[in-house]
Structure formats: C-alpha cells, structure tokens
Amino acid sequence: MKHKEPLIYISKRESLPWQKSWMIRGIAIMLALVFCGVITMLLTKLNPIEVFSTLFYGAFGTPRKCWVTGQKLAILLGISLAITPAFKMRFWNIGAEGQVLIGCLACAACMITLGNKVSNGLLILISLAASLAAGAIWGFLPAFFKARWETNETLFTLMMNYIAMQLAAYFIIVWEVPKGSGTVGVINDQTEAGWLPMIGGKRYLLIILLIALLTVVMYIYLQYSKHGYEISVVGESRRTASYAGIKVDRVIIRTMVLSGAICGLMGFLLVSGNDHTLTTTLVEGRGFTAVMVSWLAKFNPIFMVFTSLLLVVMKLGATEISSTFGLNDSFADILTGIILFFIIGSDFFTTYQIRFRRPHDKRTAKAEPLQPIPQSEPQKEVQ
Amino acid sequence: MKKFLALALALVMVLALGACGKKQESKFKVGFITLHDENSTYDLNFINAAKAACEKLGVDYVIKTNIPEGQECYETACDMAEDGCKVVFADSFGHEPYMIQAAKEYPDVQFCHSTGTRAHTEGLANYHNAFASIYEGRYLAGVAAGMKLQELVNAGATPKIGYVGAFTYAEVISGYTSFFLGVRSIVPEATMEVTFTGSWYNEAAEKEAANKLIQNGCVLISQHADSFGAPTACETAGVPNVSYNGSTKDVAPNTYIISSRINWEPYYEYVIKAVQDGKKMDADWTGTIATGSVELTDLNTAVAAPGTQEAIDKAMAELKAGTLHVFDTAKFTVDGKALTTYKADVDTDAEYTPDTEVISDGYFHESEYRSAPYFDLDIDGITLLDRNYG
Numbered sequence: 043m044k045h046k047e048p049l050i051y052i053s054k055r056e057s058l059p060w061q062k063s064w065m066i067r068g069i070a071i072m073l074a075l076v077f078c079g080v081i082t083m084l085l086t087k088l089n090p091i092e093v094f095s096t097l098f099y100g101a102f103g104t105p106r107k108c109w110v111t112g113q114k115l116a117i118l119l120g121i122s123l124a125i126t127p128a129f130k131m132r133f134w135n136i137g138a139e140g141q142v143l144i145g146c147l148a149c150a151a152c153m154i155t156l157g158n159k160v161s162n163g164l165l166i167l168i169s170l171a172a173s174l175a176a177g178a179i180w181g182f183l184p185a186f187f188k189a190r191w192e193t194n195e196t197l198f199t200l201m202m203n204y205i206a207m208q209l210a211a212y213f214i215i216v217w218e219v220p221k222g223s224g225t226v227g228v229i230n231d232q233t234e235a236g237w238l239p240m241i242g243g244k245r246y247l248l249i250i251l252l253i254a255l256l257t258v259v260m261y262i263y264l265q266y267s268k269h270g271y272e273i274s275v276v277g278e279s280r281r282t283a284s285y286a287g288i289k290v291d292r293v294i295i296r297t298m299v300l301s302g303a304i305c306g307l308m309g310f311l312l313v314s315g316n317d318h319t320l321t322t323t324l325v326e327g328r329g330f331t332a333v334m335v336s337w338l339a340k341f342n343p344i345f346m347v348f349t350s351l352l353l354v355v356m357k358l359g360a361t362e363i364s365s366t367f368g369l370n371d372s373f374a375d376i377l378t379g380i381i382l383f384f385i386i387g388s389d390f391f392t393t394y395q396i397r398f399r400r401p402h403d404k405r406t407a408k409a410e411p412l413q414p415i416p417q418s419e420p421q422k423e424v425q
Numbered sequence: 426m427k428k429f430l431a432l433a434l435a436l437v438m439v440l441a442l443g444a445c446g447k448k449q450e451s452k453f454k455v456g457f458i459t460l461h462d463e464n465s466t467y468d469l470n471f472i473n474a475a476k477a478a479c480e481k482l483g484v485d486y487v488i489k490t491n492i493p494e495g496q497e498c499y500e501t502a503c504d505m506a507e508d509g510c511k512v513v514f515a516d517s518f519g520h521e522p523y524m525i526q527a528a529k530e531y532p533d534v535q536f537c538h539s540t541g542t543r544a545h546t547e548g549l550a551n552y553h554n555a556f557a558s559i560y561e562g563r564y565l566a567g568v569a570a571g572m573k574l575q576e577l578v579n580a581g582a583t584p585k586i587g588y589v590g591a592f593t594y595a596e597v598i599s600g601y602t603s604f605f606l607g608v609r610s611i612v613p614e615a616t617m618e619v620t621f622t623g624s625w626y627n628e629a630a631e632k633e634a635a636n637k638l639i640q641n642g643c644v645l646i647s648q649h650a651d652s653f654g655a656p657t658a659c660e661t662a663g664v665p666n667v668s669y670n671g672s673t674k675d676v677a678p679n680t681y682i683i684s685s686r687i688n689w690e691p692y693y694e695y696v697i698k699a700v701q702d703g704k705k706m707d708a709d710w711t712g713t714i715a716t717g718s719v720e721l722t723d724l725n726t727a728v729a730a731p732g733t734q735e736a737i738d739k740a741m742a743e744l745k746a747g748t749l750h751v752f753d754t755a756k757f758t759v760d761g762k763a764l765t766t767y768k769a770d771v772d773t774d775a776e777y778t779p780d781t782e783v784i785s786d787g788y789f790h791e792s793e794y795r796s797a798p799y800f801d802l803d804i805d806g807i808t809l810l811d812r813n814y815g
C-alpha cells in the first residue's frame with residue numbers, strides 16, 4: 043500500500059531551551075497586540091499607535107495609575123500565590139474566590155464589632171488572625187473531605203464560594219448603614235480603626251511590599267523546602283508519594299490549609315488595607331483569574347509576577363481604551379480575551395512542533411521514526 | 426533572538442513615545458462614574474442625560490461604567506481629576522464615601538454625587554449632592570396606574586396592586602408610598618403588596634418577585650429596581666405595569682402604561698455652567714417638576730385607561746400650584762392614626778438618629794430639608810411581604 047505523507051506533522055517536543063520558549067511566548071503576545079490593534083482600529087477608526095499609547099497610558103500614564111497598577115498587581119499576584127501550592131499538588135482548588143471573600147468577611151466583622159473597643163494595633167492583629175483562620179477553614183474543609191472520602195475538590199471548592207458569598211450577603215444586611223441601603227459603607231470612616239497604616243504617605247506601598255515578600259517566601263517554600271518537595275511528588279503521582287513514605291492525606295490537608303490561609307490574608311489586605319468595606323463582589327473574580335496567572339507561569343512564583351502584570355496591564359489598558367473612545371465596557375473583556383487566547387495558544391507551540399510536508403526531501407522524511415509502524419511487526423508496538 | 430529583542434525594544438519605544446505624545450486637551454472636560462452600564466435602566470438614564478448635557482454645552486466628557494462601590498470609585502474619581510476633568514459625577518448611593526475621599530484630595534475639582542446625603546453636613550466646598558422630588562413623579566405615575574386599576578375594578582377585579590422594591594430604605598419607601606398614594610387618589614380602597622429583591626440590579630430576582638406578586642393576586646405591578654425583569658414578567662403574564670427610570674415599552678408593548686424618571690440633564694447643565702462661570706453652587710440640589718428634573722415618559726395609550734392624560738394633567742397642575750401635597754397627612758394613616766409630628770434622619774451621623782421635624786402645615790415635607798428622600802414610614806394599606814429581601 044502506498045503511504046501518502048500528511049501535509050502537517052505534529053509531534054511532541056523533546057525539550058525546548060528557555061530562550062526559544064520565551065521567544066514563542068513573546069511572539070504570541072506581539073501577535074495578540076497586533077490583532078487587538080486591528081480589532082480596535084476597525085471599531086474606532088483610530089491609528090494603532092494611538093490605540094496602544096492609550097492602552098499604555100491606562101496602566102502607566104500617571105504616577106497614580108502606576109500605583110493602581112502596582113496595587114492591582116499585588117492583589118492578583120497574592121491570590122495567585124495562594125492557590126499555587128494546591129495546584130502544584132494537582133488539587134484543583136477553584137475556591138480562591140470564596141476563601142478570599144470569607145477572609146474579607148472575617149476582617150470586616152472584627153473591624154465593625156471591635157471598632158473602638160481595643161487599640162488599633164491589637165485590632166489589626168485580631169482581624170489578621172481571624173482572616174487567616176477563616177481562609178484556612180475554607181481551605182481545610184474540601185481538603186479533609188478529599189483526603190477522607192475522595193470527594194471531588196473542584197465541585198466542593200466551587201460550592202464553598204457560594205456559601206462564602208451568601209454569608210457575606212447576609213452580614214452586609216446585618217451591618218448595613220443606613221438601614222435598608224444594602225451597603226456597609228466605609229467601615230470606621232471617621233476613626234480609621236483597624237485600617238492598615240500608610241507608609242511613606244503611599245496608600246498601597248505596604249500591600250505591594252508584603253506581596254513582594256510573600257512571592258519570595260513562596261518561591262523558597264516551593265523550590266527548596268521539604269514541604270515543597272512533597273507537594274511536587276504528590277502532584278506527580280500520589281502512588282509514588284505514598285510508596286516513598288509521604289503521608290499523602292496529610293500533605294493535601296496541610297497544603298490546602300496553607301493555601302486557604304494565604305487567601306484569607308488577601309481578604310484581610312483587601313478590607314483592612316484597601317477597600318475598607320465589604321461587598322459580595324469585592325474579590326472581583328480574581329480568585330478565578332488567579333488560576334490562569336498561576337497556570338501560565340507554570341506555578342513558578344517569579345514568573346507569576348510577569349503573568350499577573352500582563353493581565354493587570356491589559357485590563358487597565360483596555361478599560362482606558364473603552365472609556366476614552368466611548369466603547370462599551372465589554373470591549374475591555376474582548377481585548378483581554380484575545381490576549382489570553384494567544385498566550386494559552388502559544389503553549390501548544392512550546393509543547394509540540396509542527397512540520398509541513400516538504401516534497402523535495404522525501405528520503406529524509408522516510409527515515410524519520412514518525413512513520414506508522416508496519417503491521418507485520420506488531421510485537422514492536424508492545425515493546 | 427536578537428531580532429526579537431530589537432522588535433521588543435522598538436515596540437516599547439513606540440509605546441513610550443505614544444504615551445508622551447498624549448496631548449492634554451484644553452477643552453472643558455467632565456467625568457461620569459456609573460455603577461453598572463447601559464443594561465441597567467437606572468444607569469442608562471444617567472448616561473443618556475450625561476451625553477445630552479455635554480453635547481448641548483459642547484464640553485468633553487468621559488464615562489466610566491461598572492465602577493463598584495469601593496476603592497475603585499475613589500481611584501476612578503481621582504484619575505478623572507488628574508486627567509483634567511473639572512467636574513466628576515457619580516450615580517450610586519454607595520459611591521458617596523469614596524467621592525468625599527477624592528473631593529478632599531482635589532479641592533479644585535467639583536465632585537457631584539447623585540442620591541447621597543452627606544454634602545450638606547460635610548462642609549466641603551467642592552462636594553455636592555443632588556436628587557429630585559421624584560415622589561411627585563411617582564405620584565403622577567400612580568394616578569395613571571389608578572385610572573387603569575379603576576378600569577380593572579369596574580370589570581370585576583380586586584383592587585390589589587404589587588410593587589417590586591430593591592432595598593428597604595428611604596429612597597425606595599418614599600417611592601412606593603407616593604406611587605400608592607397616587608393610586609389611592611383614584612381608587613381609595615386600593616391596597617398594595619411590596620416585596621424586596623435586595624439588589625439594585627438582579628433580573629432573575631426581579632422577574633421572580635413580579636411573578637410572586639401576580640400569583641398573590643396583584644392586578645397591576647410597579648417597580649423600583651433597575652432591570653427589565655419585572656416588566657418582562659408582567660408582559661408574559663399580561664399584567665399592566667408602571668416602570669421607573671424610563672420607558673420599558675419596548676419589552677412590554679402590551680402591558681406597559683407609563684414610567685416616571687428623574688431627568689438629570691438640568692442638574693448636569695446647572696453644574697457645568699456654574700463651574701464654567703466660576704459661580705458657587707448648592708451643596709444639596711433638589712430638582713423638581715419646574716426644573717424639568719421630574720418627568721413622566723411615554724404614556725402608552727393602547728394600555729392606559731381613557732382619560733389618563735387628563736387626570737395626570739389635573740394632578741400636575743395642582744402639584745405645581747401647591748394646592749396638592751403628595752404626603753398630605755390627611756390622606757394616609759400610620760397604625761390607624763393620622764400623623765401630626767415626625768422626626769426624620771436628615772443630617773447623617775454615625776448612628777443615623779432622627780434629627781429634624783418634617784411635618785408642618787398638614788403635610789410631610791419630603792426632599793425639602795435635603796435632596797435625598799427621607800420618608801421612611803410604613804403607612805396603612807401597604808403590606809410588606811418581606812423585609813429581609815426574600
């Protein structure tokens with residue numbers, strides 16, 4: 043039977059030098075930007091330079107915008123760091139949204155009920171402890187059920203999001219001011235009790251520094267600690283892990299408690315350090331975006347700085363474009379979607395290589411091992 | 426690799442160049458912050474007024490939609506101030522503390538917040554509140570609803586109507602009470618059931634709430650929530666309805682009667698002109714029928730009872746002449762008794778304590794001591810099905 047050579051070969055790459063894989067990603071981002079530019083041009087009839095300068099201006103145009111970018115980067119990065127240990131362990135925790143929100147709720151509860159009863163420093167400590175504990179519980183429950191009864195963690199953590207949201211909605215109505223308005227308002231507006239202090243007159247500097255520290259700590263924890271190693275092994279294969287004497291259940295629970303507690307910390311930072319209020323949408327879906335950040339960075343905390351920066355800049359820039367040129371807010375989502383599509387798509391090219399049929403070098407093609415194995419030698423397949 | 430680096434460098438340079446090249450417009454610029462976008466009737470009403478006012482006065486404007494009631498509102502307001510906006514408007518109650526925060530930081534920019542309550546006590550020269558005497562518009566819409574209800578009663582229906590509210594605070598209470606009093610001016614035996622969704626915008630909940638009221642036997646529905654949920658449910662069930670924030674005739678052509686709304690255009694024009702001329706403006710501004718701020722839109726004659734327009738015109742004339750007061754204490758009772766005195770919470774303080782006597786000359790003076798509504802009494806004839814949002 044005459045074998046016809048396929049037009050396109052797709053084969054898994056052995057491994058790719060890091061320069062090359064980053065170049066592929068770089069090209070993907072470029073292409074995405076060009077594509078975004080074309081779409082924007084078609085819709086707004088503006089020249090691409092103006093579109094991109096607006097995008098850039100939205101994220102870095104003024105010192106204030108830079109600070110906002112930094113703050114948004116810190117929050118998104120922090121939540122991404124929080125979910126990373128669990129994801130590295132292949133524990134599909136999509137409950138970061140709820141874990142952060144429950145931390146927000148715990149922090150708000152302390153600030154509202156203990157407002158002027160304890161000193162400011164003590165209040166901050168109590169709020170922090172409460173937020174960490176609340177987040178940890180939200181992480182512990184799905185992990186415990188998974189370890190004990192093999193429940194599905196994806197569904198479990200997702201459900202926990204709704205519980206957190208309903209609890210927040212309930213307490214917003216308990217604490218609302220004025221009665222019936224459905225808003226909590228700024229907590230301790232006059233006294234600023236329980237608010238994280240500003241350092242150097244910069245509103246977001248403290249949060250940014252804390253997250254920078256957290257990034258380094260998380261990097262060391264995952265790369266160089268015994269815990270980090272155990273997480274990797276459990277992620278690779280649970281059987282291998284338990285054969286090697288790792289107590290898998292304990293690692294799962296411990297890691298999820300840690301993950302949840304860091305989410306709780308982010309909730310604390312959001313309420314005490316940033317918004318000073320409680321709404322059900324305070325986390326703004328960043329618990330889900332964090333999954334993308336972590337995944338794109340291959341669970342490496344240092345790379346996550348760049349992936350979260352990219353997403354934050356795109357979001358701010360695209361929002362600036364849509365408001366400057368009077369487009370609907372959904373336009374920002376379209377641009378972000380395009381960028382993500384290209385970046386995630388570029389993963390394909392770093393994992394696989396593509397080769398087209400070249401009619402002139404048939405002989406070399408024949409020699410390649412990609413040819414289907416002839417049917418007369420079935421035993422080779424078994425080997 | 427080198428090529429890639431060169432390309433990246435070139436792109437960065439182009440971007441940097443573009444960023445520097447962004448020119449500072451010298452034209453007068455105004456910023457608008459809205460909680461949701463055009464899909465919410467409430468925000469759409471603001472957005473339309475913003476565009477109309479700015480285009481009429483020939484000033485530049487920027488609108489930022491979907492700004493939550495949190496730190497982002499503060500950041501957006503400051504951003505607008507830094508980008509050269511002379512005035513920044515925000516449209517949602519929960520934006521207020523963040524607007525005040527921004528106002529303190531940018532004393533040269535005017536911050537105007539609709540529906541807020543704190544400007545008249547905050548003492549900031551550049552922070553302002555505004556609202557309109559929409560209770561008069563609600564009353565007139567209630568008259569139109571009353572005419573329809575009378576028609577239904579004549580055909581054998583029970584005079585019970587329903588109302589879908591968002592939250593249980595003064596703005597909503599004042600709204601449904603004035604609507605109900607408008608209905609009662611035509612059908613004195615009318616009663617009303619009210620249910621709350623606990624959200625300004627939740628299409629599914631509003632639809633469900635309207636359906637619940639219809640099942641309870643309400644023959645006419647009105648609402649104070651911002652989606653098309655309630656009108657759509659009414660259209661499906663064939664129940665006449667009165668909407669808010671603008672006409673919903675498109676989604677309910679066979680049941681929509683009329684809508685009342687606040688027209689923000691006069692306020693926006695007032696503020697922009699005042700800032701352009703360097704004039705001082707009110708800390709707390711109340712629009713009225715006379716300023717063109719309170720409007721009825723789009724009477725659907727195919728659904729409304731005959732004579733509705735005449736009935737509205739008559740009531741409107743009496744309101745304008747001051748011979749008719751919506752919250753006339755002779756027209757309603759609380760726990761079976763007529764009111765002679767009531768202290769309302771007008772000046773916002775931490776505990777929200779009642780501080781101002783608002784009943785005199787035989788009526789409740791709504792929106793006179795401050796623009797945002799403060800009528801929060803439960804009057805007889807209205808049954809609240811829930812207070813804690815379903």
